Amino acid sequence: MIMGHLNGDIDSIGSSLGLYRFAKTLNKDAYVINTTKGLALGNFIDALEKQEQYKDVIIDKNEALGKVSPDTLLIVTDTHKKNYVEVPELLEETENIVIIDHHRKSADYIENAILTFHEAYASSASELVTEIIEYGTNDIVLEQLEAESLYAGIMVDTKNFTFKTGVRTFEAAAYLRKYGIDIIRVKKWFQSDLNSYNVIADIVKKAEIINDSIGISEYEEKDKNANLICAKAADELLTISNITASFVMGNLGDKICISGRSIGDINVQVILEKLRRRRTYYTCRSTTRGNDNGRGKT
Ligand SMILES: [Mn+2]
DSSP states (O other): OEEOBSSOOHHHHHHHHHHHHHHHHTTOOOOEEOOSOOGGGHHHHHHHHTSGGGTTTEEOHHHHHHHOOTTOOEEEESOOBGGGBSOGGGGGTOSOEEEEEOSOOOTTBOTTOSEEEEOTTSSOHHHHHHHHHHHSSSOOOOOHHHHHHHHHHHHHHTTTTTSSOOHHHHHHHHHHHTTTOOHHHHHHHTOOOHHHHHHHHHHHHTOEEETTTEEEEEEEEEOTTHHHHHHHHHHHHTTSTTOOEEEEEEEOSSSEEEEEEESSSOOHHHHHHHHHHHTSSOOOGGGOBOOSSSOOBO
């Protein structure tokens, strides 16, 4: 079984599908757990469900809890946090846990993994999984949609190959391109609809600028997807010239979340961790991202 993080994104699902093909090549039964279907994933899930071969591949929480046994190999991808995986209960059901992740190590990590492939300098889980597929001893042939979803995972996590890219990122991307990737189709998967675009534009309009370089804004409406909207608004603030860090607060209904982004020297991950420790805010788990070069985003 392959499991990504809560409110899965294209990197968690793309890397999951790559691992799915790996397991299938070894003649194993494999499933990808996706229950929360993140806002950004709607178009992609539609494309996936149109293909007969993936009909029974994506399973939800209840199906996963029904199928799991102590012999199950559980691969966690795109997160290593106990409380941030899609179905935390599954971690109790088997001791065969493998972690593949690219986020900065947090205190809430899964302690009993039998194998961890954790590379904080990698751009994305999709990059790491592509390497496993490319350099593994088994010959693995990806389906077109799998190659495209891995490519999309790298594209989104690097903001179109701008951030956190290294030689290995482009090597992985080059390998995937050999499958003949339809970039237009890939881009359509994560185009935000007009409605959320307008909401984000409003948040950006309201922003206050501090020290000429930090943009702060809020999304007042109660919305269970506030974390995703705030993350996108924080991204958007960074496109304004002189702004090198941004924070956007949102209202999830039962708690407040903050998304932070940085393209300069300000390490927003460290700031948000401090806030979380003081319990000034409950930062939302579902947009936590981090890295070691000051471009952390939570
Ligand atoms: Mn990721």
